[in-house]
Amino acid sequence: MNHVTKLVLEMGPLVLFFAINSITHNLMTATLVFVLATVVALAVSFLINRTIPMMPLIGGVFVIIFGGLTLYLQDELFIKIKPTIVNLMFAAILFGGLAMGKLFLKLVLETAFQVTDEGWRRLTWRWGLFFVVLAIANEVVWRNFGTDFWVAFKVWAVTPITLLFGLAQVPVILKHQLPEEEKAEA
Template structure:
């Protein structure tokens, strides 16, 4: 596996989202005729986003040799819900996609707590070495976070304008996740493993 430049991973992760946002902003309020069907800017942006995300995911896999379960689940749900939106010319399915993703993640993390399995640790331990107690606390907090994000997404897309949802999805959700990481800096420090230690037991 070749060493990746530090900008490659963020570019592949953010590129499809920013492409969706750009197409939506440029075509907002317009209609485009494709295959004998009239599509609005939102559906057109969705149509561009699906292959862009698939391509970015493929490139990440070719560069790293592996994909995180979260990446695979996200791609599958984007293809399913985004495809339904394009096929039925109905943006509601794509707007529901984040809700499904967050509920899926919350369910998996919640089950890992009940089953006493450190699934989050298994995925992120190399990047964030902590002891088992730290991983249990972080898993609980992330379960609550994903449930809150699912509810927030439902509230925004059902009660606010399409443009508001796009801005919320493109900028609001990443900012919430960033704020969550900053807010948990104390937990990361308190439960960090001493340098040279392996993964925490648990």
């Protein structure tokens, strides 16, 4: 799958969520579109690759569960707390792995980056803390601002901040890269 298709499948449902909410100012309608677009994106991803990458699958399951609860119970709370729960879950998995001596981030990303275990530990701490910060930010925004602001924050602030945070990790990746001969063995 090319990068543009991957980006559209991963970001498309979220952009549609924002667009529909902006047009209708109705979170229920936007949530319905979000859930349906997520199901379509996962299905298309499967048809193209004969598999669904782990992170989009996990995110998609949470969208379907929390979006479904939002729609079924007609309560915005569920879609608004989804980012908090997902981010805290990711942080707990990363920190729990560290406590058990496991580098779960390495398991997910080692095909993309070959770094030392020390590098993976540093990245795991950083990403774990970042997920906690995202969870706190989500709680502050949905509890203190209107729904339209929360949706815009979710799409236009969290996504770029996450990309910038990822880019800020490049020096750690470069500093802890495996030597070329170890990369070949990995």
